[in-house]
Amino acid sequence: xSTLRMVRGAYVLIxxxxxxxxxxxxxxxxxxxxxxNEAVLIEGIHASLDVAITLAVLVALxxxxxxxxxxxxxxxxxxxxLVTLVLAGILFAIAIELGYEGFSRPPSTPSMLPMIAQAxxxxxxxxxxxxxxxxxxxxxxxxxxxxxxxxxxDVAEGGGxxxxxxxYAMSSNPIAYRxxxxxxxxxxxxxxxxxxxxxxxxxxxxxxxxxxIDRILKSVESSxxxxxxxxxxxxxxxxxxxxxxxxxxxxLKTIEEASVLSREIRKHVRQLNPNIIDVTIxxxxxxxxxxxxxxxxxxxxxxxxxxxHFGRAKYFAIVTIDDxxxxxxxxxxxxxxxxxxxxxxxxxxxxxxxxxxxxxNGVTDVIVTNIGEIAYSLLVRHRIVVWRVxxxxxxxxxxxxxxxxxxxxxxxxxxxxxxxxxxxxAHL
Ligand SMILES: [Zn+2]
Numbered sequence: 115x116s117t118l119r120m121v122r123g124a125y126v127l128i129x130x131x132x133x134x135x136x137x138x139x140x141x142x143x144x145x146x147x148x149x150x151n152e153a154v155l156i157e158g159i160h161a162s163l164d165v166a167i168t169l170a171v172l173v174a175l176x177x178x179x180x181x182x183x184x185x186x187x188x189x190x191x192x193x194x195x196l197v198t199l200v201l202a203g204i205l206f207a208i209a210i211e212l213g214y215e216g217f218s219r220p221p222s223t224p225s226m227l228p229m230i231a232q233a234x235x236x237x238x239x240x241x242x243x244x245x246x247x248x249x250x251x252x253x254x255x256x257x258x259x260x261x262x263x264x265x266x267x268d269v270a271e272g273g274g275x276x277x278x279x280x281x282y283a284m285s286s287n288p289i290a291y292r293x294x295x296x297x298x299x300x301x302x303x304x305x306x307x308x309x310x311x312x313x314x315x316x317x318x319x320x321x322x323x324x325x326x327i328d329r330i331l332k333s334v335e336s337s338x339x340x341x342x343x344x345x346x347x348x349x350x351x352x353x354x355x356x357x358x359x360x361x362x363x364x365x366l367k368t369i370e371e372a373s374v375l376s377r378e379i380r381k382h383v384r385q386l387n388p389n390i391i392d393v394t395i396x397x398x399x400x401x402x403x404x405x406x407x408x409x410x411x412x413x414x415x416x417x418x419x420x421x422x423h424f425g426r427a428k429y430f431a432i433v434t435i436d437d438x439x440x441x442x443x444x445x446x447x448x449x450x451x452x453x454x455x456x457x458x459x460x461x462x463x464x465x466x467x468x469x470x471x472x473x474x475n476g477v478t479d480v481i482v483t484n485i486g487e488i489a490y491s492l493l494v495r496h497r498i499v500v501w502r503v504x505x506x507x508x509x510x511x512x513x514x515x516x517x518x519x520x521x522x523x524x525x526x527x528x529x530x531x532x533x534x535x536x537x538x539x540a541h542l
Contacts, residue, residue, distance in 0.1 A: 120252050121252070123252060124248075124252040124253045125172075125249075127248055127249040127252070128172050128175075128245070128246065130245050131168065131245035131246045132172070132242075134239070134245070135164050135168065135242045136165055137235075137238045138161050138238045138239045138242075139158055139161035139162050139165060141158075141231050141234060141235045142154050142157045142158030142161055142231060142235050143155065143161075145227060145232075146158050146228065149225060149227050149231075151216075151279075152212045152213065152295060153232070153279060153291065153298050154228045154231060154232050154275075156209045156213055156295070156299060156301075156302060157232060157235070157272060157298050159205050159208055159212070159302065160205075160209070160268070160301055160302040160305055161235070161239070161268075162205065163201065163202065163302065163305050163309065164264070164268065164305065166197075166201050166309075167261060167264070168242075168246065168261055170197070170198050170309075171255075171257050171258055171261055173194055174194055175255060175258070177194075192316070194313075195312075195314075195316045195317050196313070199309075199310050199313040199317065201309075202305075202306040202309045202310035203306070203310065205306065206303065206306035209298075209299060209302040209303075210299065213295050213299040216295045217292050220282070221291070224282050224283045224286050224291070226283050228279055229279035229280050229282075229283050233273075235272065236272050239265055239269050242265055243265035243269065244262075246258055246259075247259065247262040255388070255389075256387075256388065264305065264308065267301075268301065271297060271298075271300070271301035271304075274294075275298050279294050312350070315350065316349075316350040316351055319349050319350075323350075326348060326355070327346055327347075327348050330343075330346060330357065330386055331343045331346055333382070334361070334383065338363075338375065338378070338382075340363055341362075341363050341375070342361065342363070343360075343361055344360040344361060344362055345359065346358070346359040346360075347359070348390075354390075354391045355387065355391070356391070356392045356393075357390055357393045358393075359379075359383075359393070359394070359395055360395075361376075361379070361396070361397055362397070362398045362400045363397060363400070365399075365400045365401055366402070379393075379395055380393040380395055402478070403436065403437055403438075404478070405433075405434075405435040405478050405516075406432060406433070406434055406435070406475070406476050406477045406479070407432070407433045407477070407478070407479045407481060407513070408430050408431070408432050408433075408475075408477045408479070408480050408481070409421075409430070409431050409433075409480070409512060410423060410424050410427030410430060410448070411429040411430065411445065412427060412428050412429070413428075414428075414429045414445040414447075415445070415509075416431070416443050416445075416509060416510060417508050417509055417510045418431075418508065419506055419508050420503060420505070420506075420508075420509065421483075422483055424468075424480075424482045424484065424489055425450075425464045425465060425468060426451060427448055427451075428447065429445050429446065429447055429448060430445070430446050430447075430448055431509050432444045432446060432477065433509075435513075435516075438517055440517075446475070448471075449467075449471065450464055450468040450470075450471050451464060464489075465486070465488035465489040465492045466488075468492075469489070469493050469496050472493070472496070478498060479498065479500075479501060479516075480493055480498055480500050480501070481500075481501045482500065482501070483502065483503060483504070483528075484529055485500060485527050485529070486527055486528075487529070490524070490526070490527035491527075499523065500523070501516065501522065501523055501524060502522045502523075502524045502528065503515065503521060503522075
């Protein structure tokens with residue numbers, strides 16, 4: 115079955131459930147009023163609140179699927195919350211007043227009719243609950259499922275009221291009638307609280323489910339390596355949830371990579387809860403805190419100038435930087451320089467061995483004056499960042515420039531060494 119037909123089918127089920135709840139409501143209100151039975155009247159008012167709750171869910175489900183919602187999403191759902199809250203308050207007040215009246219003056223002549231009306235009204239309610247349950251499965255809607263469970267509770271509570279009325283009709287004992295009133299009032303208090311408090315929290319932008327926020331945070335951090343959730347907020351509006359999160363990731367990710375990452379996280383978060391209809395992700399720009407910077411030298415000293423060569427330099431100064439402060443400077447000999455080439459082009463071997471040497475020493479950044487294609491590619495392959503300075507600068511001057519972010523980042527080698535061309539020359 116196509117999704118559209120499935121959605122339409124679910125809507126028919128919800129409409130049918132609404133109709134059944136209206137039947138139950140009318141039966142209670144009419145018979146309750148005709149027989150001046152407060153317990154049944156309160157039950158009728160409760161059913162009208164139930165109609166409103168299901169209507170609100172239906173409106174929200176429609177909005178989620180409509181284009182209108184994209185224009186002004188938050189406010190639209192808030193209107194619904196506001197209507198629900200006001201309605202819950204009004205119906206609750208009426209029910210309390212009726213309850214007080216019924217409790218203090220039980221009907222003088224007990225009759226079977228209100229009990230029969232009340233008992234009969236339970237059948238359509240049970241049907242409505244079942245239809246909403248089936249529709250909730252089709253639409254994968256937790257709010258509809260919650261509504262269906264609420265109606266199951268209503269059937270049980272309504273049964274309690276009917277039993278009390280039966281006992282009253284048979285025994286004429288006012289205690290039985292008062293018990294019916296108490297059960298009916300408890301039922302509508304629960305319904306008004308359920309509908310009202312969620313709307314209230316939503317209007318104030320308070321989290322309805324704090325554990326959801328925690329769940330999203332843990333799930334994102336465990337599923338996406340290197341991602342840290344800096345802050346997360348969820349706004350409930352009607353039955354839908356908007357999530358906003360600020361994440362940080364590896365500082366060397368490009369903006370494009372960060373955008374792909376955001377898209378994946380967005381998809382992941384939406385799968386965690388079907389009520390989440392929108393996820394806004396901001397990536398916080400971050401700076402690396404730890405650097406191990408390598409620069410080539412011809413004489414091994416902290417203040418000797420940078421070598422003009424990279425691969426053929428005699429030494430490498432390795433500067434450890436933490437929190438933008440130099441922690442140590444170590445100079446190591448370039449052991450990769452003197453390789454015996456055999457059949458492999460020498461420069462290829464030198465480049466490969468230097469990249470390996472630096473990678474093993476945990477180097478994160480390399481500063482050069484010039485660099486060839488092979489060495490450059492092999493450094494990049496080890497995720498080492500390459501920077502360029504002018505010739506003649508001393509190591510200590512260069513480190514100062516590096517800490518001030520004044521070096522030029524190299525996105526390509528400074529010298530071209532076309533291996534293909536060299537091969538051609540060799541054959542000529
Ligand atoms: Zn209810």
